[in-house]
Amino acid sequence: MRVNPNFAKFKEDYVYVSVKEKLTQYMQTHPPQAEILDLSIGDVSFPLNQGVIEAIHLAADQQGKMDTFHGYSPKKGHPFLVRAILENDYQAKGIPVNENEIFISDGAKSDVAHIQDLFAEDITIAVVDPFYPVYIDSNVMASRAGEYDEKTHRWSRLVYLEANEDNAFVPNLPQQAVDVIYLNYPNNPTGKALTQSELQAFVDYANQHQALIIYDAAYEAFIQSAEIPRSIYTCQGARNCAIEIKSFSKSAGFTGLRLGYMIIPEDLVYEGQSLNEMWARREATKFNGASFIIQKAGQAVYQPRVKAEIKANIQHYLANACRVKESLIEAGFVVYGGENAPYLWVKSIHEQSSWAFFEELLNKYQVVSTPGSAYGTNGENFVRLSMFAADGIIDKLIKRLKEL
Amino acid sequence: MRVNPNFAKFKEDYVYVSVKEKLTQYMQTHPPQAEILDLSIGDVSFPLNQGVIEAIHLAADQQGKMDTFHGYSPKKGHPFLVRAILENDYQAKGIPVNENEIFISDGAKSDVAHIQDLFAEDITIAVVDPFYPVYIDSNVMASRAGEYDEKTHRWSRLVYLEANEDNAFVPNLPQQAVDVIYLNYPNNPTGKALTQSELQAFVDYANQHQALIIYDAAYEAFIQSAEIPRSIYTCQGARNCAIEIKSFSKSAGFTGLRLGYMIIPEDLVYEGQSLNEMWARREATKFNGASFIIQKAGQAVYQPRVKAEIKANIQHYLANACRVKESLIEAGFVVYGGENAPYLWVKSIHEQSSWAFFEELLNKYQVVSTPGSAYGTNGENFVRLSMFAADGIIDKLIKRLKEL
Known part of the structure; x- marks a missing residue:
């Protein structure tokens, strides 16, 4: 039995795994100064809409009866x-x-x-x-x-x-x-x-x-x-x-x-x-x-009701993106995105590598980003911040950006 | 742009699609003599167990709340x-x-x-x-x-x-x-x-x-x-x-x-x-x-409760398999399987091709089987009957096997 030789060509683990490992290392060597704010993975934070949940309940009940299974x-x-x-x-x-x-x-x-x-x-x-x-x-x-x-x-x-x-x-x-x-x-x-x-x-x-x-x-x-x-x-x-x-x-x-x-x-x-x-x-x-x-x-x-709720959720995420973007700019960063997308693309002030920038943000603000190099060479000097994070995290980030 | 050349090597559609087409053709050319009994696809007929449905309801509700999403x-x-x-x-x-x-x-x-x-x-x-x-x-x-x-x-x-x-x-x-x-x-x-x-x-x-x-x-x-x-x-x-x-x-x-x-x-x-x-x-x-x-x-x-119910469902499917197998044998067929699996593997009496056997069973009993050739050359002369069918279908098949 011989395996697909292409798997051995990968030099790094899937990026989110690497970020998680880096964070674990950091936590082991640095006593927590403040709550870690995770803005790395692009996962949503709002719960499902009630109309969707009702549909799941109905569908589950259908699956429980012989004539609607x-x-x-x-x-x-x-x-x-x-x-x-x-x-x-x-x-x-x-x-x-x-x-x-x-x-x-x-x-x-x-x-x-x-x-x-x-x-x-x-x-x-x-x-x-x-x-x-x-x-x-x-x-x-x-x-x-x-x-x-x-x-x-x-x-x-x-x-x-x-x-x-x-x-x-x-x-x-x-x-x-x-x-x-x-x-x-x-x-x-x-x-x-x-x-x-x-x-x-x-x-x-x-x-x-x-x-x-x-x-x-x-x-x-x-x-x-x-x-x-x-x-x-x-x-x-x-x-x-x-x-x-x-x-x-x-x-x-x-x-x-x-x-x-x-x-x-x-x-x-x-x-x-x-x-x-x-x-x-x-x-x-x-x-x-x-x-x-x-x-x-x-x-x-x-x-229609669910569509309206989803639209409101998206407006909320984008409003958070707008607030964070402003605070980042005030703190001296160059920032792209966040207007038609839930991501901010933040440039390092010191032209450092994206992993060094990742570590700087982690050390200074205790914020977890995704280093831009995970997305290619044009990602060097950048990190991605996901605006799907919960309001509490967004608020704390803005506070730290203003104070530190 | 060039496509994966291997797709052009397939001579037939996926078997269940072919069976469906054959059945559609049959329905168009033969006035229905009796209800068509579909024992072709290996799909279950019992609804989900209540314990499973309750778990889906609970999980859906969890997905609807911020702190359990x-x-x-x-x-x-x-x-x-x-x-x-x-x-x-x-x-x-x-x-x-x-x-x-x-x-x-x-x-x-x-x-x-x-x-x-x-x-x-x-x-x-x-x-x-x-x-x-x-x-x-x-x-x-x-x-x-x-x-x-x-x-x-x-x-x-x-x-x-x-x-x-x-x-x-x-x-x-x-x-x-x-x-x-x-x-x-x-x-x-x-x-x-x-x-x-x-x-x-x-x-x-x-x-x-x-x-x-x-x-x-x-x-x-x-x-x-x-x-x-x-x-x-x-x-x-x-x-x-x-x-x-x-x-x-x-x-x-x-x-x-x-x-x-x-x-x-x-x-x-x-x-x-x-x-x-x-x-x-x-x-x-x-x-x-x-x-x-x-x-x-x-x-x-x-x-434990769900495990017991599932076991009972399986016993039910296997009991149906046993009944159909007996009736098929009485009708003169050679039949394998149905003891540790939900399928009967039925041999043609006349050594005909499995598609001819499929058509014979469709004509005589209005039963839809899966022709054995779909599973390889050793499937010639055979059809597969799925015992996942609902009781009503199983009962009608047995009745027709006894009467025709």
């Missing part, structure tokens, strides 16, 4: 949820998506990581740096990334699209031929959102070069500005070059429930094969659907 | 469920498994399909014929099966271990070098269960040849006979060569809830790499855990 779910998801998504997230906004193009999943991470099952092994992948690590790691495991260069901190076969202060975090188009481009807007970790015309440039590029865009829109619910598109299919020609991935995690607080969906337009045909049909085959082989009860919870998210 | 689950599963599994399924039976070796998942199908992420691309895979199609299809997608031969109905790079009437469905050991062996006992579709000594022979073979066994024990709860092992780790040396996969679907009726687990012993080290650590990395990259609420439901399965 549901076993395996339909392969692409229960029609009640598929139609709610179609009507609310697409048709109501005039965005062209068909019912057959929606696939319900157990969350955006699974979709983001598994979509590469459909790619040939030797295609060229482009990622924006900074990136959500799953785009790269899932392709490393599938032999698509090449070798890791310890000096440049980059993989030999990947194409990196730079997004940094120089271009205001709007990545440049690829300068060489690529087959797949992962885009994530509103962006984790920078908080940047692309405007309609900025996104259209990528769609035009993809159509001109027969490339495929994997558009991770997990943070769509945070969009506030009218000029930021809520779906890639608002761009002309996107149905011919883009897959869109969405999540209930960051909008409705489903991080612990697990629910997401992916749009694969029927127009996406490469080498005579429909990606929609390939994915249907992939899911029929490797997945047995999201939990019925959680799909019912997802349907409840579209009730 | 749970976001992302721990990477390997919530400790309350991991410990319940460890204590009930292993420690109470004296079976050697450690807490760190248990990985909670959204069901056995995901685990069975994804475990091959850990294998090198050019290893040799052995499957028992008849097989659960996911073992093969997941490896086809990963370039590990070679080419499909339309004449033999077999893949060029797979090794098939024959299980048929000649060897009483106990497969022969591999006659050539193989790296991984998929075993599924109690077996889907034949209903066969291996005895302790029969399974020990495979464990001994694997240890002698440095092979890995993927032991799919999704139907363990149906074991009635004391000589049938309830875990592969009851075999000497199995911790050095076997991964075990279990499911809550067929025991507690969780087909719609989605919950399972996998045991990866820390002793499994190949080429200096721990499979347990590799899987932890795989899951951290591609999965975000089973739903918290469903993990709470899984914990409730181990309450």
